[in-house]
Amino acid sequence: MKCDVVRDLLPSYADRLTSGESNREIEKHLKTCEHCRQYYQEMTGEVPEILPKADVKDAALLAGMKKKRKRALLAAAIVIFILAAGGLWTFIGYSVGSSNVLVEDVKLSYGLKDNVAYLTLEPKGGELEFDGFTEKIKDSSGNIIGTRTRLKVQRFRKGLFVEGSMGWESEIEGDDHICEWVLEFSDKTLTIRNGELISEKDTSSLPQD
Template identity: 45%
Template structure:
């Protein structure tokens, strides 16, 4: 049956006025013909004045989705690239401002004052010293990590002072530089390696 005939019959079909034979034909057609099905659904109120979506429109939607997806991927790529650039720049800046500290980069002063041993480490003008370390009762280990250029003419001076220990259990400072490690016991240099 042609679409036009089906559509002419649809109002009767909906009211239950069509013959069994016609009903079979109409239902068969509705199963296979999308446009008539939509027309029928509009008439019965299953779809409220919906306009049929053409294949072209469906393709447009698909295309739009693909473009969006592609854009999203592009954005993610750009983001990753810019993060990489930031990391590279930061590590370059870091390597320019922070430098490893060699023994000769600092002034070391140590000795005994009264019953106390002292130690001071002084940076070059315009530098700030960074260190880590561990301190126990009779032993301090200092690791001079880096010097950061902060400008100006001020020096960064680190000072330590501790009670003198006994010969068996001396006040012991181990100081690690990039190129050398020194050990000071009771204010005296006892080891250099």
């Protein structure tokens, strides 16, 4: 058979619609014609059983390489999608943010090391915006015995690529010196004095500004 005749018959051959005699002629031609074998493989995506062993091995290797390439492209597409989605989420979360900031949104560390009180806030997947001020603490005689810093959380901006940990330190000047931080969240107000939590007030039921 000539190549053009074989190629006309290959669709019917692939669907097993050709006669036994035609099948033998087609298979005989495919054994000797590399171009028609390649045409058959591209048309069906399969490796015909009539191919010589060496050709079957090469064709199977080529098919495996194509599958690996498809998997690699799919994996790359998934990674790109995840990064794009994460970037969009970060942009939206960071641009808008949330004014409803809970204590659980923050990893809080505090304590006293030697004579220095410290406080560290690590937002979970974002950064915080504060509004606050520091005032002097006086005793009944008007003497300054310490400082009180009030920090009200205004907004929590979330994002995959946003980090905003912050910390404070204050030296304790004597046994009677007071270093106090008052942290106002949407659900609780915490008071930390000289590295210890002395008050935790539930404010979730109070009207928010």
